[in-house]
Amino acid sequence: MGAQPTVSDVADVAGVSRQTVSNVLNAPELVRPETRERVQAAIHSLGYRPHASARRLRTQRSSTIGIRLDPITQDGISGSILDRFLHALTEQADRQGLRVLLFTAAGPEDEIEQFRRLSDGADVDAFVLTSTFHGDPRTEWLIENGRSFVTFGRPWGIDDMTDPEHLWVDVDGRSGLRDATRHLLSTAGSRIGFLGWPSGSGTGDDRRTGWLEAMREGSGLSDDELAALEVASEDTVTLGADAVRRLQAAAGPLDGLVCTSDSLALGALTATAGRLPVVGYDDTPVAASLGFSSVAQSLDEVAAGVLELLTGEQGGRVRPPGDVPDTRHRLITPRLVVREGPPLIGSR
Amino acid sequence: MGAQPTVSDVADVAGVSRQTVSNVLNAPELVRPETRERVQAAIHSLGYRPHASARRLRTQRSSTIGIRLDPITQDGISGSILDRFLHALTEQADRQGLRVLLFTAAGPEDEIEQFRRLSDGADVDAFVLTSTFHGDPRTEWLIENGRSFVTFGRPWGIDDMTDPEHLWVDVDGRSGLRDATRHLLSTAGSRIGFLGWPSGSGTGDDRRTGWLEAMREGSGLSDDELAALEVASEDTVTLGADAVRRLQAAAGPLDGLVCTSDSLALGALTATAGRLPVVGYDDTPVAASLGFSSVAQSLDEVAAGVLELLTGEQGGRVRPPGDVPDTRHRLITPRLVVREGPPLIGSR
Numbered sequence: 001m002g003a004q005p006t007v008s009d010v011a012d013v014a015g016v017s018r019q020t021v022s023n024v025l026n027a028p029e030l031v032r033p034e035t036r037e038r039v040q041a042a043i044h045s046l047g048y049r050p051h052a053s054a055r056r057l058r059t060q061r062s063s064t065i066g067i068r069l070d071p072i073t074q075d076g077i078s079g080s081i082l083d084r085f086l087h088a089l090t091e092q093a094d095r096q097g098l099r100v101l102l103f104t105a106a107g108p109e110d111e112i113e114q115f116r117r118l119s120d121g122a123d124v125d126a127f128v129l130t131s132t133f134h135g136d137p138r139t140e141w142l143i144e145n146g147r148s149f150v151t152f153g154r155p156w157g158i159d160d161m162t163d164p165e166h167l168w169v170d171v172d173g174r175s176g177l178r179d180a181t182r183h184l185l186s187t188a189g190s191r192i193g194f195l196g197w198p199s200g201s202g203t204g205d206d207r208r209t210g211w212l213e214a215m216r217e218g219s220g221l222s223d224d225e226l227a228a229l230e231v232a233s234e235d236t237v238t239l240g241a242d243a244v245r246r247l248q249a250a251a252g253p254l255d256g257l258v259c260t261s262d263s264l265a266l267g268a269l270t271a272t273a274g275r276l277p278v279v280g281y282d283d284t285p286v287a288a289s290l291g292f293s294s295v296a297q298s299l300d301e302v303a304a305g306v307l308e309l310l311t312g313e314q315g316g317r318v319r320p321p322g323d324v325p326d327t328r329h330r331l332i333t334p335r336l337v338v339r340e341g342p343p344l345i346g347s348r
Numbered sequence: 349m350g351a352q353p354t355v356s357d358v359a360d361v362a363g364v365s366r367q368t369v370s371n372v373l374n375a376p377e378l379v380r381p382e383t384r385e386r387v388q389a390a391i392h393s394l395g396y397r398p399h400a401s402a403r404r405l406r407t408q409r410s411s412t413i414g415i416r417l418d419p420i421t422q423d424g425i426s427g428s429i430l431d432r433f434l435h436a437l438t439e440q441a442d443r444q445g446l447r448v449l450l451f452t453a454a455g456p457e458d459e460i461e462q463f464r465r466l467s468d469g470a471d472v473d474a475f476v477l478t479s480t481f482h483g484d485p486r487t488e489w490l491i492e493n494g495r496s497f498v499t500f501g502r503p504w505g506i507d508d509m510t511d512p513e514h515l516w517v518d519v520d521g522r523s524g525l526r527d528a529t530r531h532l533l534s535t536a537g538s539r540i541g542f543l544g545w546p547s548g549s550g551t552g553d554d555r556r557t558g559w560l561e562a563m564r565e566g567s568g569l570s571d572d573e574l575a576a577l578e579v580a581s582e583d584t585v586t587l588g589a590d591a592v593r594r595l596q597a598a599a600g601p602l603d604g605l606v607c608t609s610d611s612l613a614l615g616a617l618t619a620t621a622g623r624l625p626v627v628g629y630d631d632t633p634v635a636a637s638l639g640f641s642s643v644a645q646s647l648d649e650v651a652a653g654v655l656e657l658l659t660g661e662q663g664g665r666v667r668p669p670g671d672v673p674d675t676r677h678r679l680i681t682p683r684l685v686v687r688e689g690p691p692l693i694g695s696r
Contacts, residue, residue, distance in 0.1 A: 064449070069438045080633075083431040086450075090417045094452045099471075101412070102438045102448040123447075237637040266637055274694040285428075286634055289585040289614055290693070344694035345638070346622040 005046040014042035061317070064099045065089075065310065066124035068111055070131060071104070081282050081297070082130055085152060088303035089128065096307065096315045112141045119147050125318035126310050132156065132168075134202055139166055146321045150309045152302055154329075156202030169305035169330040173203060173260075173281070176295035176334035177210030180258045180279040182218060183293070183336055188277045189255025190219040193247055194230040195240060195268055196260045207260045207281065229254070233264060240267020248272075262287045262294055274342050283337050290342040297334045305330035353394040362390035409665070412447045413437075413658065414472035416459055418479060419452070429630050429645070430478055433500060436651035437476065444655065444663045460489045467495050473666035474658050480504065480516075482550055487514055494669045498657045500650055502677075504550030517653035517678040521551060521608075521629070524643035524682035525558030528606045528627040530566060531641070531684055536625045537603025538567040541595055542578040543588060543616055544608040555608045555629065577602070581612060588615020596620075610635045610642055622690050631685050638690040645682045653678035 011018045016039060023030045024039040031039070042048075067089070070082055090100045101124055105111035115138070118124045125148060129138060132153035142149045143165045151168045184192045194211040197204035208230070215226050228251045233243035240263060248254065248271075256277040259265040265280030269292060272278075280287050283296035309325060310318050319325070359366045364387060371378045372387040379387070390396075415437070418430055438448045449472055453459035463486070466472045473496060477486060480501035490497045491513045499516045532540045542559040545552035556578070563574050576599045581591035588611060596602065596619075604625040607613040613628030617640060620626075628635050631644035657673060658666050667673070 069435055071435070071439075080428055080431065083428065087417055087419070090450045091419075091452045100450040102434075102450060104439045104442045263637070269693050270691045273692045286637070289611070289634070342694040343618045344621045344692070345617050346690040346692035346694070 005048040007048075009046055010039065010042045010048050013046060014039045062122055062125055063097060063317075064101050064124045065093060065126055065128055065318070066101045066103060066114075066118050067128045068105050068114070068130070069102045080284060081299070085130065085299045085302060088299045089306060092300075092303050092307055096311065098307075098311070098316070098318070108137050111138055115142065115145075115147065119145075126150070128152065128306055128310075132202075134200075148310065148318055148321045150306045152306060154202065165324070167309040167325070167328050169302050169309065169332065171297040171302065171332045171334050173207040173295075173334065174210035174213070176281065176297075176336070177207045177258055177260075178214045179210075179334075179336045180281075180293070180295055181211045181214035183338065184256035184258065184277055184279065185214065185218045190221065191229065191251075191253065191255045192219065193244075193251065193254045193257045194259075195243060195247070195257055195264045196230065196232055197235060198232045204260050211258050233267070235261055235263050237263050237267045237270065240264035241271035242267075244268045244271040265292060265294065266290070269342060273346075274344070277341065279336070287337075287339070290345070291339045292342055293339045294337055295334045296337050298332060301332045302330075305332065353396040355396075357394055358387065358390045358396050361394060362387045410470055410473055411445060411665075412449050412472045413441060413474050413476055413666070414449045414451060414463075414466050415476045416453050416462070416478070417450045428632060429647070433478065433647045433650060436647045437654060440648075440651050440655055444659065446655075446659070446664070446666070456485050459486055463490065463493075463495065467493075474498070476500065476654055476658075480550075482548075496658065496666055496669045498654045500654060502550065513672070515657040515673070515676050517650050517657065517680065519645040519650065519680045519682050521555040521643075521682065522558035522561070524629065524645075524684070525555045525606055525608075526562045527558075527682075527684045528629075528641070528643055529559045529562035531686065532604035532606065532625055532627065533562065533566045538569065539577065539599075539601065539603045540567065541592075541599065541602045541605045542607075543591060543595070543605055543612045544578065544580055545583060546580045552608050559606055581615070583609055583611050585611050585615040585618065588612035589619035590615075592616045592619040613640060613642065614638070617690060621694075622692070625689065627684070635685075635687070638693070639687045640690055641687045642685055643682045644685050646680060649680045650678075653680065 007018050007021050010021045014021070016035060020031060020035065021039055024036050067086065093100055103114050103118065105114050115127060127142065127147065127149040129149060129151040130153060132139070132151045132155060134156045136155065139151060139155055149167070151166070152170070154168055154170045155166050181192055192215065194208060196208050199205055212226065215221060231243045231247040233239045244257065244267060254276060257268045258279045259268055260281050262280035262282050262284040265278045266286060268276065268278045278292055280292060280294040283294040287294035307315065312319055312325060355366050355369050358369045362369070364383060368379060368383060369387055372384050415434065441448055451462050451466070453462050463475060475490065475495065475497040477497060477499040478501060480487070480499045480503060482504045484503065487499065487503055499514070500518070502516055502518045503514050529540055540563065542556060544556050547553055560574065563569060579591045579595040581587045592605065592615060602624060605616045606627045607616055608629050610628035610630050610632040613626045614634060616624065616626045626640055628640060628642040631642040635642035655663065657678070660667055660673060
């Protein structure tokens with residue numbers, strides 16, 4: 001055969017004009033049924049393929065969403081949350097005929113460079129961003145350059161709830177930690193410790209507030225006493241275990257611990273040989289298989305919220321940047337998954 | 349401004365022909381430096397964007413690799429291996445200017461339908477397949493229809509090593525389990541059990557062969573005695589624990605267990621309260637954070653092999669389907685990661 005068949009070849013075989021072939025492909029309702037069938041038979045017999053790139057060029061739409069794939073973290077327990085979000089997003093986007101294009105970036109500036117390349121080339125109609133942080137230059141660039149985007153994560157520090165140009169979906173971690181703390185207050189005792197990340201992370205500080213609110217409301221302890229019950233650690237199992245040992249040495253006996261991640265919760269369990277009730281965050285496969293309690297974020301709900309903000313209620317097509325929906329964010333309530341505590345594992 | 353600037357607008361502003369503009373974009377070496385600078389200044393001042401879709405239409409290449417995102421498994425411990433592969437592939441593809449497009453599919457037939465849509469539309473140049481199985485209709489379709497593809501996983505059951513049309517990369521699980529079993533034979537005793545998947549999975553049967561080879565070579569046990577040391581389970585922590593309890597009841601005391609996955613290994617650890625040396629497979633974050641031994645597959649090596657088979661040594665461009673490399677597969681040797689065994693976790 002050699003070259004791919006063209007619209008002209010189809011037109012010749014069907015005995016119609018090229019415009020008629022184009023109509024059959026793009027506006028079939030304009031073409032009489034007999035003609036339509038003849039053209040479709042010609043398309044079929046020649047093996048002609050209407051070219052997605054040509055369609056994109058005409059419509060200036062790619063039906064594709066770009067998302068940066070974060071590097072795998074060393075530890076990987078809570079990092080898998082973004083993989084689960086990616087799965088939910090890809091599955092739901094697929095149902096709307098939208099695709100997900102992945103890229104990587106060495107940092108925010110590099111990610112902005114990728115935004116530029118991918119939107120200049122019309123490779124993507126919109127971006128989804130994860131791991132937002134205070135003063136994030138990526139969202140500033142996207143707003144300044146009029147690109148469509150939604151973040152999974154609040155624009156920490158900016159006017160979160162009202163910024164009309166920043167569409168976001170997030171999970172209400174504060175309410176999650178409040179529920180976790182209330183659960184331990186009602187089942188374990190009043191001295192519920194908090195194992196969190198170093199302050200300065202929007203997400204971590206928000207979750208800590210939930211612990212503090214529940215403790216002020218239900219523990220009967222003073223703010224000074226509460227300050228002695230918290231400790232911070234980077235997000236790994238070993239460092240979490242070390243932090244809990246420090247906390248126990250300084251604060252004396254605890255009745256339970258709430259943690260900002262399952263990695264830290266697993267550290268707390270190893271430091272206390274599972275004798276202390278511990279609640280983690282993210283309800284990872286690790287929490288489920290070891291059987292400890294954790295706060296679950298519904299990533300299906302997050303993905304649905306992101307797509308609804310991107311495409312509107314009818315779905316299937318990304319809104320142009322100027323077309324802002326009435327409600328510009330979704331704050332999703334997480335759910336505490338209570339488990340009995342891990343079975344005995346280990347040989348020490 | 350309204351409409352996007354076109355090549356004609358650039359030509360008008362620069363005072364050159366449209367062909368010259370096109371040459372500056374596609375074959376700048378044909379254009380005199382002064383003219384080139386004038387055209388580039390016009391491109392810059394108008395904000396003209398050379399359109400990726402137009403470039404694709406011209407070149408018939410998308411510089412994009414399509415890959416199906418598997419559904420998240422309930423358990424998710426070993427499932428994350430494909431996410432780690434996806435990360436490695438995306439990062440390495442990015443360095444070659446190639447992108448990764450994700451899609452989902454309800455099953456093999458649906459995946460074939462996606463192959464058809466994505467290659468008909470020239471959305472992707474090639475496919476990467478995971479989770480291959482015996483008699484896989486997907487690879488048959490891709491070969492019959494002349495599409496470029498590489499699988500992560502052997503074409504189990506077909507003439508694995510010599511099929512010239514099926515390019516694949518896989519990890520030598522047999523050698524991984526052989527190493528794991530030899531390690532336990534030399535450190536724990538001769539009665540090393542095998543906890544695997546129900547027979548019929550190419551990957552699982554291959555790993556089992558590694559255990560059997562090492563046991564025949566080093567345990568001094570007869571084949572009948574060996575048959576009593578193995579048990580099969582679906583790939584979850586709880587079912588794995590049940591299977592190990594059955595095995596212990598039937599076979600009597602064991603000196604250690606090798607498992608086809610970290611999920612099963614974790615089940616074995618909970619069933620034996622960590623008193624038995626256990627080796628898992630995949631070296632997941634769970635194995636690393638709980639501290640049990642596991643067989644590690646280098647997913648960076650797998651991704652590098654997949655890309656090399658797709659693009660050839662120079663990289664950056666997917667080979668056309670007929671252009672078959674000299675060596676058509678890569679079998680990567682995994683590495684045993686020895687750890688001391690988990691610290692005590694749990695309250696039973």
